[in-house]
Amino acid sequence: MNTLQHRASPAFAVTSAGLVGARPARKAHRHCVTLCPTDPKGVGACFRIRFHKRTCSLRAGQERGTLMMTEPLAAQQEELVDWLPAGALEKDVMRKFEYVRDELSNREPLSFRLSYMSEAPSRDIRAKLRRRRGRLSVVVDLKRRSATSEPAREFHALNMYAAAEILSDLRAEIPLGSKFGLDGIMVSVDSELYDQDCASLSDFARHWRYFHREDPSTAPPIIYKDIIVHELQLAEAAEAGAKAACLVAGACLPDLEKLLNAAYILGMEVLVEVHTEEELQYAFEAGAGIYVFTDVDRARRRVVKGRAVDLMDKYRVDLRNAGAVCLGSGRIETLEQVEQLRDVGADGIVIGGKLMASIARGDVEALASVLHSLLVADL
Numbered sequence: 001m002n003t004l005q006h007r008a009s010p011a012f013a014v015t016s017a018g019l020v021g022a023r024p025a026r027k028a029h030r031h032c033v034t035l036c037p038t039d040p041k042g043v044g045a046c047f048r049i050r051f052h053k054r055t056c057s058l059r060a061g062q063e064r065g066t067l068m069m070t071e072p073l074a075a076q077q078e079e080l081v082d083w084l085p086a087g088a089l090e091k092d093v094m095r096k097f098e099y100v101r102d103e104l105s106n107r108e109p110l111s112f113r114l115s116y117m118s119e120a121p122s123r124d125i126r127a128k129l130r131r132r133r134g135r136l137s138v139v140v141d142l143k144r145r146s147a148t149s150e151p152a153r154e155f156h157a158l159n160m161y162a163a164a165e166i167l168s169d170l171r172a173e174i175p176l177g178s179k180f181g182l183d184g185i186m187v188s189v190d191s192e193l194y195d196q197d198c199a200s201l202s203d204f205a206r207h208w209r210y211f212h213r214e215d216p217s218t219a220p221p222i223i224y225k226d227i228i229v230h231e232l233q234l235a236e237a238a239e240a241g242a243k244a245a246c247l248v249a250g251a252c253l254p255d256l257e258k259l260l261n262a263a264y265i266l267g268m269e270v271l272v273e274v275h276t277e278e279e280l281q282y283a284f285e286a287g288a289g290i291y292v293f294t295d296v297d298r299a300r301r302r303v304v305k306g307r308a309v310d311l312m313d314k315y316r317v318d319l320r321n322a323g324a325v326c327l328g329s330g331r332i333e334t335l336e337q338v339e340q341l342r343d344v345g346a347d348g349i350v351i352g353g354k355l356m357a358s359i360a361r362g363d364v365e366a367l368a369s370v371l372h373s374l375l376v377a378d379l
C-alpha cells in the first residue's frame, strides 16, 4: 500500500489511501486516492501531497473527495538547507518578514481568511493568459517606480482611479480581432521598489469593479505582485481583491510549494516569476502552471537582456508538455523583444515601465499606440 503524507490544508483528512480500483498501467502512474474534505468547499481545491518522496499536484475531482493524481513531477530536488535569497533580494525578503510580523500577524480577519477554504481558482485566468489565435496575451504591470534603471524611473502622477479608467477605456477601444488586447492587470506592491502598497491594490480593485460593474466577468483579472514570503501577504491581497498572485521564486524558493498551496486555498491563481534555471526547476517541481520569465536579475537589480528568451527556449518542450503558460517580462520596450519571445513559444508578455508614462498622463491614444507598436507589426 502506498503511504501518502499529504501536506495539504488541514481541511482534508486522509481517510483511505493507496490504489483504488484497477492498478495503473506502469506508464500511467495514475493513482486514485480518497481524501474526504472536511469542508464542502474543499472539492475542487488544488493541493499537493507527497508520494514516494515526490511532490505531486492534485486537484479534487468533481465527485466529493475523489482525487486523481497526475504524473509525479521531476525528481525530488535536494532539500534546500541554509538557503538565503541572493544579493539585494535578501534585504527585500527581510523587509517583508518584518511587515508580516509587525503588521499582518496581528490582523485577526486575515488569519481567518487564511483558514477559509475557497473554491479552486477559476481556471479561466490561465486560459486568458494563454496565446489565442496567434495573439499574445498582455499583462500591464502598474507601478509608480521602476528601479531597474539608473536613476529609477518615477511615475508619481499614476493614481489608481485614473489607471482603472484609462485601462477600461483602452479595452473599449480595442477592435475585435485586434492583434493586441488587455488580459491581466498586475499591481506591483512594495513601497520601496514600486512606491505602492496593498492599499494601492485595494484602491485599484475597487475602481476596476466600478468600471466593470455592468459585466464583472469581462474584467481582466487583477494580479498581486510583491516579494511574497508568507501566506498572510496572500490573504491580505485576496482581501484587497486580487484574483491571482505572482510569486517571485528567487525570494521564496524553499517555501514556493507552500505558498502555491496557500494561494490556491485562498482561491487565487498563481504566476511564478523565474530568472534562473534553479528557480524554474523549483517552480516546475512545486507544480506551477503559469511562469513569468524575466530578464530582471532582482539580486543584482539589473536587467540581463535575453535571459527570459534563453530560459524559455531551453525548456520549451517540457513546459509545453506540462501545459504551462509562459509569459516574458523585464523592460520590454521593442517589437524585436516581443518577436523573440513569441518565437520561443511565449504565450504573452508583462509590460510595466514602457506603458506607465502614458497611463500616468491618462493618454489612451498614446497607450494604444505603444501597445500597437509592440504587438501588431507582422505578428
Ligand SMILES: O=C(O)c1ccccc1NCC(=O)[C@H](O)[C@H](O)COP(=O)(O)O
Pocket (backbone or CB within 6 Å): 141, 145, 146, 147, 148, 149, 188, 193, 294, 296, 297, 298, 301, 329, 330, 331, 332, 350, 351, 352, 353, 354
Ligand atoms: O521594475 C523594477 O523597477 C524592479 C526593481 C527591482 C526588481 C525587479 C523590478 N522589476 C521586475 C518587474 O517587476 C518586471 O520587470 C515587471 O513586471 C515588468 O515591468 P517592466 O520591466 O518595467 O516592463
